[in-house]
Amino acid sequence: MPSPSVIDQIDLATIEQQLGRLPRGLVRVAWRCADGHPGVVVTEPRLPDGTPFPTLYYLTCPLAVAGASTLEAQGVMTEMTARLADDEPLAEQYRQAHESYLAERRALGVVPEIDHVSAGGMPTRVKCLHVLVAHALAAGPGVNPLGDEAVAKLRDFPFGQCLGER
Template identity: 55%
Template sequence: MNSSTQTPRFEPVTDADREVIAQQLGRPPRALRAVAARCPGGHPSVVQTNPRLENGTPFPTLYYLTCPRLTSLVGTLEASGVMKEMTERLDADPELAALYQRTHETYLAERDAIESLGTQVTAGGMPGRVKCLHVHLAHSLAAGPGVNPFGDETLEWVRAQGWPSGDCAG
């Protein structure tokens, strides 16, 4: 698959989506490939990006969280120190570590199917630590439940905080 082909399960980025994403991010979006998930109000919440920026710079984050409400909620969760606890669980739970390794491998395979960056670096600290819950939540929202254990846990947490409700893009 080349970088101009859209991933079938995701939606093409429309001009209206591009405008909303720019408002959400506070800057023009880069390397947009597809809308991978939407907020309850229909606005993009996760985009799939190309493995390289327009200027050729590697951009290994395949899924990018754009919804300001979700990014704020996840920032609050990250500030609680939960990522350190999640990383410690990887050392203590071989089953979880194996699942997280598979998460890393499938993420890498999906990105490499678009364009290989020639690196084993994926995103969010995979596979040895948990570094960025924004990436993990974006991955879970794009891929669905059961693919990313820490993304799924983050999704459970944001739902407990009242998401989804209301217009997230405002």
């Protein structure tokens, strides 16, 4: 897992502003933009109210969220899912990303209801680029191939400025 990054009161206020609501189940900041603002947070696998929450890495940066939404609207998820059916090496890397995601979440606690469910459609399809982008940013390049592709596409959006030298 990435090294921990404490969530201080400034981060908490920033994340609340980014989301437009009070965040729940925060563990730490997993990725920060080039300016140091939180961009991806780690959430508990079970929220404080007891709800299972499969999304370990949650994208908070508004520019990244908007960019991922635009890519989804452009049909990127459908194209990526089709490639998974035709490209066995890509499908295997994506399955490995799924297993990595599960292991990272289990390190925070096992929640039986979601134990074998990762997020974003992994391991067989792409249903949420926001999750894949968050995973790729938090885990670093080479862990989630489709998340890495989506991050690369986001370089052409305003979010590109947040990536810095990544």
